[in-house]
Amino acid sequence: DAASNANLPLRFYQAGEDEAHLERIAIVEDLKNAIEMDDGQLFMAYQPKVRATNGKVEKVEALIRWINKDGKFIPPDVFIELAEQAGLIIQLTQWVINTVVAQIKSWQQQDVFINASINVSAQDLTHADFLEYLQSCIEFHQLDAGFITIELTERDMMEDEQKALAVVEQLKSHGFTLSVDDYGVGQSSLSKLKQLPLDELKIDKSFILTLDQSPGDQIIVKSTILLGHELGFTMVAEGVENLASYNLLKEFGCDQLQGYFISRPLSAADFIQWLANYENH
Numbered sequence: 717d718a719a720s721n722a723n724l725p726l727r728f729y730q731a732g733e734d735e736a737h738l739e740r741i742a743i744v745e746d747l748k749n750a751i752e753m754d755d756g757q758l759f760m761a762y763q764p765k766v767r768a769t770n771g772k773v774e775k776v777e778a779l780i781r782w783i784n785k786d787g788k789f790i791p792p793d794v795f796i797e798l799a800e801q802a803g804l805i806i807q808l809t810q811w812v813i814n815t816v817v818a819q820i821k822s823w824q825q826q827d828v829f830i831n832a833s834i835n836v837s838a839q840d841l842t843h844a845d846f847l848e849y850l851q852s853c854i855e856f857h858q859l860d861a862g863f864i865t866i867e868l869t870e871r872d873m874m875e876d877e878q879k880a881l882a883v884v885e886q887l888k889s890h891g892f893t894l895s896v897d898d899y900g901v902g903q904s905s906l907s908k909l910k911q912l913p914l915d916e917l918k919i920d921k922s923f924i925l926t927l928d929q930s931p932g933d934q935i936i937v938k939s940t941i942l943l944g945h946e947l948g949f950t951m952v953a954e955g956v957e958n959l960a961s962y963n964l965l966k967e968f969g970c971d972q973l974q975g976y977f978i979s980r981p982l983s984a985a986d987f988i989q990w991l992a993n994y995e996n997h
């Protein structure tokens with residue numbers, strides 16, 4: 717309008733906003749096509765989680781990757797949020813579930829039996845078909861629910877608490893493992909989480925990345941592990957980047973460790989190779 721046109725800085729600002737807005741729309745459009753075409757732009761990476769006491773590989777976390785039609789890598793932090801805003805997350809999560817379940821089954825046919833965790837969003841959790849989709853997917857591939865862990869954040873569970881609680885209970889009763897991702901940066905208290913049938917807490921990597929250099933983080937992490945264990949949770953640390961942090965977490969009694977020090981997220985084929993190598997050492 718006339719008033720804002722007269723104001724150059726404001727017009728400038730709006731032009732920038734429009735550009736960012738258009739870019740977001742373009743990314744969402746590209747993502748939608750990538751899901752529908754399923755032509756290899758989207759794929760899963762798998763990052764091992766090892767038992768702290770003996771280094772044994774116990775699980776993997778499935779992490780989505782997108783290299784778009786122009787060969788550009790777009791980080792999941794960026795496009796997951798856009799997918800959530802654009803109402804595309806349900807479709808995307810279904811693609812993830814289907815891909816991961818098929819992968820676990822395929823590994824089993826190669827005699828590799830491993831649990832994989834899948835990250836879900838608040839919208840997935842409260843979507844009417846979530847459990848049904850997951851359940852029909854594992855039935856189709858004849859996979860036991862014990863091979864799937866669902867990772868959700870405290871924030872995801874608090875968005876629609878009643879509904880989330882019901883789904884979490886159903887997931888649990890169907891035999892899925894439930895994990896709280898990014899634990900420690902959310903708002904919920906342990907006593908609240910204890911009321912839900914959750915299996916594990918993943919301590920957020922912001923506490924772990926520089927653990928070896930931060931006495932404050934060491935106190936927080938050590939007492940979180942103690943308290944978590946008292947309440948019956950399996951305790952996992954993500955973002956383990958060096959031997960010093962690995963050893964501290966082992967000393968603190970952390971159950972499972974995940975991070976670049978052990979391995980970066982790997983393609984399905986690279987994971988199998990990495991595993992064969994790792995187990996020979």
Ligand code: C2E
Pocket residue numbers: 763778779780791792793796809812834835836837867897898921925954955956957974975976977981
């Ligand atoms: P997250 O679920 O907390 O996953 C852990 C992130 O930490 C991953 O980033 C992983 O690559 C990274 N990471 C692991 N070890 C280390 C380490 O030692 N150092 C550092 N600096 N980082 C480490 P990524 O793959 O970029 O994923 C970022 C986030 O995007 C995930 O955080 C998750 O919230 C979301 N995400 C990824 N894949 C999916 C998916 O399939 N569905 C949904 N809904 N969200 C996903």
Ligand code: MG
Pocket residue numbers: 777835867897
């Ligand atoms: Mg996660």
Ligand code: MG
Pocket residue numbers: 835836867869897898
């Ligand atoms: Mg997550």
Ligand code: MG
Pocket residue numbers: 897898918920921954
């Ligand atoms: Mg996390």
